[in-house]
Amino acid sequence: MWVTQTPEPDPADRSRLLTPADVRALAERFGIRPTKTLGQNFVIDHGTVRRIVRVAGVGADDVVVEVGPGLGSLTLALLPHVRRVTAIEIDPALAEALPGTVADHAPDLVDRLTVVPGDAMRVTELPGPAPTALVANLPYNVSVPVLLHLLELLPSLERVLVMVQAEVADRITATPGGRIYGVPSAKVAWYASARRAGAVGRNVFWPAPNVDSGLVELVRRPEPSTKAPRREVFKVIDAAFAQRRKTLRAALSGWAGSAPAAEAALRAAGVQPSARGESLGIEEFAAIAEHRPE
Numbered sequence: 001m002w003v004t005q006t007p008e009p010d011p012a013d014r015s016r017l018l019t020p021a022d023v024r025a026l027a028e029r030f031g032i033r034p035t036k037t038l039g040q041n042f043v044i045d046h047g048t049v050r051r052i053v054r055v056a057g058v059g060a061d062d063v064v065v066e067v068g069p070g071l072g073s074l075t076l077a078l079l080p081h082v083r084r085v086t087a088i089e090i091d092p093a094l095a096e097a098l099p100g101t102v103a104d105h106a107p108d109l110v111d112r113l114t115v116v117p118g119d120a121m122r123v124t125e126l127p128g129p130a131p132t133a134l135v136a137n138l139p140y141n142v143s144v145p146v147l148l149h150l151l152e153l154l155p156s157l158e159r160v161l162v163m164v165q166a167e168v169a170d171r172i173t174a175t176p177g178g179r180i181y182g183v184p185s186a187k188v189a190w191y192a193s194a195r196r197a198g199a200v201g202r203n204v205f206w207p208a209p210n211v212d213s214g215l216v217e218l219v220r221r222p223e224p225s226t227k228a229p230r231r232e233v234f235k236v237i238d239a240a241f242a243q244r245r246k247t248l249r250a251a252l253s254g255w256a257g258s259a260p261a262a263e264a265a266l267r268a269a270g271v272q273p274s275a276r277g278e279s280l281g282i283e284e285f286a287a288i289a290e291h292r293p294e
């Protein structure tokens with residue numbers, strides 16, 4: 001269940017959150033040297049994790065998936081407010097350490113936590129009740145594929161609040177017609193409506209990344225009504241943006257088999273063959289996929 005505003009947490013919650021000194025001490029204790037390849041930038045700012053929880057609007061009925069709990073900064077902020085947190089962590093040392101950290105900082109909440117060690121892009125099922133929300137500070141190098149994989153795998157996810165690189169936040173939330181509208185914007189639109197939900201500076205992390213971050217909120221909506229399977233629609237999107245400066249007639253000729261076949265599919269879908277992919281919404285991509293020549 002979604003509440004429009006989460007009440008301010010009890011001030012006692014603050015003592016459960018990780019301070020900058022806690023984060024460094026935990027990393028030291030577990031021998032964690034943050035790596036760029038795994039996007040390991042840990043949040044050291046109480047205000048940021050509390051803000052993420054507040055903007056996510058999660059409440060006592062929510063089963064939250066968190067990707068990349070790291071040392072537990074966001075996990076500890078989430079646990080007091082929700083029914084369960086299922087945390088998927090690829091780094092075995094971090095996955096192993098997390099229950100102990102939660103037991104130390106919030107012993108009464110450790111029963112609400114399930115840690116799933118592994119790659120969030122490869123999970124095929126999750127233990128426990130169906131998740132209702134994804135709330136995460138995503139690893140930046142894989143944020144879009146992780147998001148798309150979990151939206152597809154977990155139809156019960158109603159809402160998502162993720163922190164991603166600012167530029168990626170712009171791309172996910174872009175609407176047709178602009179220069180930054182592209183594959184992430186169109187594919188995410190298959191599942192959800194997206195909006196920017198705030199900016200976050202780089203200094204809230206240890207180590208600080210070279211870029212600022214942005215919050216993105218997604219709200220699940222019905223998939224476009226089309227007879228074409230999602231994979232086919234995504235093939236059209238990939239082809240349209242692989243050569244985004246070309247007309248759709250040219251860009252989709254490989255997908256359709258020839259330029260005349262692409263033109264026929266576009267006309268049947270009510271799309272101008274001289275248009276470019278950046279002008280199309282998800283419904284139009286779905287209509288084109290539906291008219292793929294036999």
Ligand SMILES: C[S@@+](CC[C@H](N)C(=O)[O-])C[C@H]1O[C@@H](n2cnc3c(N)ncnc32)[C@H](O)[C@@H]1O
Binds near residue numbers: 041071094120139
């Ligand atoms: C940006 S850090 C966020 C850590 C923590 N949530 C925080 O806010 O301090 C990203 C985390 O994702 C983990 N990670 C990276 N790639 C992953 C993947 N494919 N699946 C699951 N976790 C991943 C990293 O090990 C790291 O803990």
